[in-house]
Amino acid sequence: MSATEFREGQCGSGQGNIAPDGSAVELYLRLSPGRVPAIVDKALLPHSSILDLGCGTGAVASELRRLGHDVTAVDECAEMLEHVRAPTVLSRIEDLRLPDRFDAVILTSHLLNLVPPPMRRKYLRTCRDHVRDEGKVLLELHDPNGFADAPLECSCGSATFRIDEVVRLGDNATRANLSWSFDEGTWIQQITVWDVEPEALNRELAGASLRRAGTVDGDPCWVIAVPVV
Numbered sequence: 569m570s571a572t573e574f575r576e577g578q579c580g581s582g583q584g585n586i587a588p589d590g591s592a593v594e595l596y597l598r599l600s601p602g603r604v605p606a607i608v609d610k611a612l613l614p615h616s617s618i619l620d621l622g623c624g625t626g627a628v629a630s631e632l633r634r635l636g637h638d639v640t641a642v643d644e645c646a647e648m649l650e651h652v653r654a655p656t657v658l659s660r661i662e663d664l665r666l667p668d669r670f671d672a673v674i675l676t677s678h679l680l681n682l683v684p685p686p687m688r689r690k691y692l693r694t695c696r697d698h699v700r701d702e703g704k705v706l707l708e709l710h711d712p713n714g715f716a717d718a719p720l721e722c723s724c725g726s727a728t729f730r731i732d733e734v735v736r737l738g739d740n741a742t743r744a745n746l747s748w749s750f751d752e753g754t755w756i757q758q759i760t761v762w763d764v765e766p767e768a769l770n771r772e773l774a775g776a777s778l779r780r781a782g783t784v785d786g787d788p789c790w791v792i793a794v795p796v797v
Contacts, residue, residue: 576684577741577760583753587624587645589682595748595755596625597651598727604676604708605631611706611784611792612637616671619698621661621691622679626652640670662690669700678710678789681761684739685772688764692776696795705778705793710761715744726750733758 573588574580580590587593605628612618616637620629623641630653632639641652644660657666661679673695680688695705719732733745740763747756769791770780777796784790 575682576687577743577762578682578758580755580757582755585645585647587643587648589622589679590757590759591624591648592755592757593625593645593647593651596627596648598725598748598750599627600725601627601631604628605635607784607787607790608632608672608674608676608706609635609637611704611790612672617668619666619668619670619673620654621664621673621675621694622677623652623654623656624648624677626654626656628674628676629654640666640668661694662687664694664698666698668698669703670698671700671703672706673699673703674706674708676706676708678708678761680707681710681764682759684741684762685768688762689772689775692772692778695793696776696778699795701795701797703795704781706784707791707793709764709789709791711789712763714761715742718744724748 575588578590580586582592584594618637618639620639620641623629623643625648626641629639629641633654639654641654642657642659643649646658649656699705715734718734721730728749730747735743741760743760745758773793778793779796781792781794
């Protein structure tokens with residue numbers, strides 16, 4: 569994939585197909601969803617209908633289905649969707665137009681931080697357009713201290729994970745290199761993370777007819793928003 573096809577501020581390299589946000593399909597097939605499905609499940613009623621935006625290879629969607637939820641998974645990368653064990657929709661988040669409304673719309677993997685503010689507002693509009701009036705939007709934000717210990721290297725299962733080349737940019741954003749090294753090869757993802765300050769997010773939620781309704785278990789990185797009706 570050429571650099572011109574990557575989203576603004578994002579790129580990646582390594583074996584196999586690379587999505588527009590720089591994430592590698594073969595890498596994400598190896599990564600665990602971690603605690604994300606349990607966090608989402610705890611915030612919702614049993615057997616909720618969920619729209620998973622930016623689902624990747626479907627690790628979160630698959631686990632949420634195992635937990636009893638009805639999940640529809642959306643991604644802009646067809647090669648990612650080939651591995652998803654749930655109903656799928658091929659679309660960019662900002663272009664999504666479905667007739668259905670869901671009990672919950674989730675935007676995990678701090679995707680809201682990986683686009684600049686104008687696109688962020690479009691993402692939130694998509695969330696509002698697809699959640700029921702009595703539903704919830706769950707937003708996983710990037711930890712503001714996530715790069716505080718960089719450069720760092722640690723073992724992550726059978727891989728070595730590294731964060732380095734962290735650079736603070738002038739537009740309230742930070743650029744960093746993430747790499748995962750396995751015996752079979754290395755994948756590198758250069759990401760740009762835009763700050764999402766609480767007050768700015770509140771304004772942008774309001775502009776999308778949403779409002780902040782708290783967090784999941786008091787974690788500021790997991791924001792719950794609800795429709796304004």
